[in-house]
Amino acid sequence: MKKPLILITNDDGVAAQGISALVEGVRALGDIVVVAPSGPRSGMSSAITSEEPLRANLLKKEDGLTVYSCSGTPVDCVKLAINELLGRKPDLLLSGINHGSNAAICVIYSGTIGATLEGCIWGVPSVGISLTDHELTSDFSEAVKYAKTVAEKILQTGLPHGTCLNLNVPNIYPVKGLQVCTQTKGYWNKEFEVAKDQYGRTIYWMGGYFVNDEPNNPQSDEYALAQGYAALVPLQIDMTSYGFLDELGKIMQQ
Amino acid sequence: MKKPLILITNDDGVAAQGISALVEGVRALGDIVVVAPSGPRSGMSSAITSEEPLRANLLKKEDGLTVYSCSGTPVDCVKLAINELLGRKPDLLLSGINHGSNAAICVIYSGTIGATLEGCIWGVPSVGISLTDHELTSDFSEAVKYAKTVAEKILQTGLPHGTCLNLNVPNIYPVKGLQVCTQTKGYWNKEFEVAKDQYGRTIYWMGGYFVNDEPNNPQSDEYALAQGYAALVPLQIDMTSYGFLDELGKIMQQ
Numbered sequence: 001m002k003k004p005l006i007l008i009t010n011d012d013g014v015a016a017q018g019i020s021a022l023v024e025g026v027r028a029l030g031d032i033v034v035v036a037p038s039g040p041r042s043g044m045s046s047a048i049t050s051e052e053p054l055r056a057n058l059l060k061k062e063d064g065l066t067v068y069s070c071s072g073t074p075v076d077c078v079k080l081a082i083n084e085l086l087g088r089k090p091d092l093l094l095s096g097i098n099h100g101s102n103a104a105i106c107v108i109y110s111g112t113i114g115a116t117l118e119g120c121i122w123g124v125p126s127v128g129i130s131l132t133d134h135e136l137t138s139d140f141s142e143a144v145k146y147a148k149t150v151a152e153k154i155l156q157t158g159l160p161h162g163t164c165l166n167l168n169v170p171n172i173y174p175v176k177g178l179q180v181c182t183q184t185k186g187y188w189n190k191e192f193e194v195a196k197d198q199y200g201r202t203i204y205w206m207g208g209y210f211v212n213d214e215p216n217n218p219q220s221d222e223y224a225l226a227q228g229y230a231a232l233v234p235l236q237i238d239m240t241s242y243g244f245l246d247e248l249g250k251i252m253q254q
Numbered sequence: 255m256k257k258p259l260i261l262i263t264n265d266d267g268v269a270a271q272g273i274s275a276l277v278e279g280v281r282a283l284g285d286i287v288v289v290a291p292s293g294p295r296s297g298m299s300s301a302i303t304s305e306e307p308l309r310a311n312l313l314k315k316e317d318g319l320t321v322y323s324c325s326g327t328p329v330d331c332v333k334l335a336i337n338e339l340l341g342r343k344p345d346l347l348l349s350g351i352n353h354g355s356n357a358a359i360c361v362i363y364s365g366t367i368g369a370t371l372e373g374c375i376w377g378v379p380s381v382g383i384s385l386t387d388h389e390l391t392s393d394f395s396e397a398v399k400y401a402k403t404v405a406e407k408i409l410q411t412g413l414p415h416g417t418c419l420n421l422n423v424p425n426i427y428p429v430k431g432l433q434v435c436t437q438t439k440g441y442w443n444k445e446f447e448v449a450k451d452q453y454g455r456t457i458y459w460m461g462g463y464f465v466n467d468e469p470n471n472p473q474s475d476e477y478a479l480a481q482g483y484a485a486l487v488p489l490q491i492d493m494t495s496y497g498f499l500d501e502l503g504k505i506m507q508q
Contacts, residue, residue, distance in 0.1 A: 045299035045329075046362045053449070053457035075299075075363070080458060083445050105375060107493055108300045109329070121359060121441045150506075157505050162439070163495045165502075180503040182494045185416070187375045191337050195307070203307035204334060234502050236495040239361055240436045241417045241488040248419075248488050249434040251411050252404075 003064075004030035004155055007090035007119070009077045010098065011111025013039045014059065014069040018097035018140055022129065023065065025144035026094065026151050031064050033090070035081040037111075038069040042100075044111035046118065047073045054080055074115035082122055092155055093119030096129035097143045103132070103168045103221040103231060104184035104210060113166060113235070120164035120237050125154045127164065132225060133171035143169040146178060146230045159234075166233040168225055176228040183233050184220035185213040257318075258284035258409055261344035261373070263331045264352065265365025267293045268313065268323040272351035272394055276383065277319065279398035280348065280405050285318050287344070289335040291365075292323040296354075298365035300372065301327045308334055328369035336376055346409055347373030350383035350421075351397050357386070357422045357475040357485060358438035358464060367420060367489070374418035374491050379408045381418065386479060387425035397423040400432060400484045413488075420487040422479055430482040437487050438474035439467040 006029060010019045014036035023032055035056070049072045060067040068085060070077045074095065082089055095115040102110040112128045119126030127150055131143040146169050159165070166183075169175060191208035212222055221231035260283060264273040268290035277286055289310070303326045314321040322339060324331045328349065336343055349369040356364040366382045373380030381404055385397040400423050413419070420437075423429060445462035466476055475485035 040305070043302040043304050045301045045368065047299045047301040048297040048363050048460060050297050050460045051294070053451070053459050054446075055455070055457055076460070079442075079445050079460070083462075084448065084458060105491065108371060108375070108491060109302050111301075114299065117362060121362070123441075153505055153508070160495075160498055163498050178506060180499060180506060182496070182499070183492050185492065187377075188333075191333050192308075194338065197307070201309070203309055204338060205307050206302060206304045206330075206333070208337075232502065232506065234495040234498045235493040236498075237359065237362065237493075238437050238439065239489040239491075239493065241414075241490040242436070244414055244417050244488045244490075245434060245436070248486070251407055252432060252434060252486065254407070 004091040006030045006032050007081050007093045008032060008034045009036045009074055009095050009115045011041045011044055011074045012099050013037050016099065018099050021140035021144050022094060022097045022147060025148050029151060033086055034067040035070055035077045035085055037074060037077060038071055041073055041111045043109050044073045044114060045109050046075050046114035049073060049076050056080060056085060074111040075118045078115050078118040089122060089124055092151060093124045093126040094129065094151060097140055097147065098130035099138065100130060100134045101132040101168055102128060102130040102166060103225060104186050107166055107183060107235060116164050117237055120162065123161055125159045127151060127154060127167055129167045131169050131171055142173060142175045162237050164235050166235050167230060168221060169230045170225045170228055172228055175230050178230045178232055179224040181221040181224050181231040181233050182219050184222040186211050258345040260284045260286050260346045260348065261335050262286060262288045262348045263290045263328055263369045264350050265295045265298060265328045266353050267291050270353065272353050275394035275398050276348060276351045276401060279402050283405060287340055288321040289324055289331045289339055291328060291331060292325055295327055295365045297363050298327045298368060299363050300329050300368035303327060303330050310334055310339060328365040329372045332369050332372040343376060343378055346405060347378045347380040348383065348405060351394055351401065352384035353392065354384065354388045355386040355422055356382060356384040356420060357479055358440050361420055361437060361489060370418050371491055374416065377415055379413045381405060381408060381421055383421045385423050385425055392425065396427055396429045416491050418489050420489050421484060422475060423484045424479045424482055426482055429484050432484045432486055433478040435475040435478050435485040435487050436473050438476040440465050
């Protein structure tokens with residue numbers, strides 16, 4: 001039986017600890033091809049590169065593991081992999097393990113999730129995985145364990161077309177279990193530190209903190225993470241607000 | 255009565271023809287503040303800039319119109335405007351008029367829509383506007399007309415929290431009317447031209463074409479545009495696939 005082909009990418013770059021941990025953790029599940037950005041691309045969302053050419057460098061090719069770095073964004077990596085480097089659609093896409101949470105509204109900004117959505121657009125069962133910790137010395141073992149569990153399930157069952165998964169794992173040991181959740185409602189506030197550059201000109205550094213609009217919703221991913229559970233949110237690429245279609249039609253006819 | 259405060263941004267840059275046409279077209283509706291990228295930022299999705307500082311330059315301040323350029327992405331522009339430059343949330347955000355279509359799956363990649371979603375995250379009624387034509391000499395008059403109509407409605411009614419609007423206007427004259435639509439299902443295929451750089455190394459230029467998975471769906475935005483109508487799609491920032499929650503729960507318990 002042919003082994004599954006698993007495409008792995010991330011937004012922290014091909015040299016990040018999180019992607020190495022993921023590759024080792026799922027290596028037994030299939031033939032792995034890594035196509036990941038040449039350096040950090042955090043916060044790149046679903047950005048694509050159209051005004052500059054992309055480049056890919058083969059870094060490693062051994063039994064069951066091929067590794068490329070790519071000059072572009074996480075989404076560029078997925079597009080280049082599927083269109084050019086793999087020669088076919090993979091059976092599974094894993095993006096991560098991201099250094100830092102991608103729960104709640106972070107799905108909109110995250111390059112990890114951008115890559116996951118791109119796999120989904122191509123009809124590939126896709127999972128983004130994040131550990132809620134930014135430290136370089138993070139322990140990825142629990143995140144790897146849950147990533148592998150989800151990957152094994154999805155390789156068996158597939159996912160409905162247009163749907164992918166966002167897995168966040170809390171930075172505790174042991175994690176209490178896995179919960180299927182919804183995307184927590186909220187936003188980032190007070191986002192800038194105002195400073196001066198070396199010429200005295202005003203500059204703005206992005207920072208801020210997340211405001212949770214539903215801190216008591218037990219189904220939300222932030223709630224599950226705070227309770228010590230891994231949070232698995234199904235995401236869809238169709239952003240249409242179906243519930244508002246009729247009312248919008250009425251508004252526009254008035 | 256105090257005039258509404260209208261924030262205008264785009265992803266083609268502060269000097270683009272489309273944003274000038276939009277500003278002139280809606281100027282009578284309120285006090286306009288433009289915070290737009292210093293140059294083209296197409297395909298930037300909801301990317302944010304966290305590793306470099308942002309800068310804003312005041313380009314113009316006259317009665318009812320203030321214009322800043324910003325060094326960042328479209329989403330950076332909206333964040334900087336709301337957090338620092340405006341001093342309060344605007345009553346309306348308009349993003350565009352984009353040079354080129356943002357129908358169907360382009361909502362995922364578009365900086366125009368990235369900025370629109372960001373306004374929505376802040377609870378600001380937000381509309382992204384695109385003309386389905388890339389020519390520098392495009393006629394924006396019909397797109398401006400429909401943008402103004404939608405802006406006037408939304409200033410009156412507001413939008414449900416978490417919902418924003420994606421308006422695409424076909425490049426014909428006259429446009430036949432406006433239809434409320436859904437995001438067309440589909441994807442971009444055959445995306446790369448493979449070429450060589452000056453040293454003979456392989457490079458990849460992004461291109462390709464859109465494959466429409468539902469060409470006969472009369473409610474889809476691509477269908478409305480092809481029939482000569484402006485297409486208005488309500489988008490939501492909650493990407494949770496609610497319809498798949500229960501099944502996913504069962505899969506993970508097996």
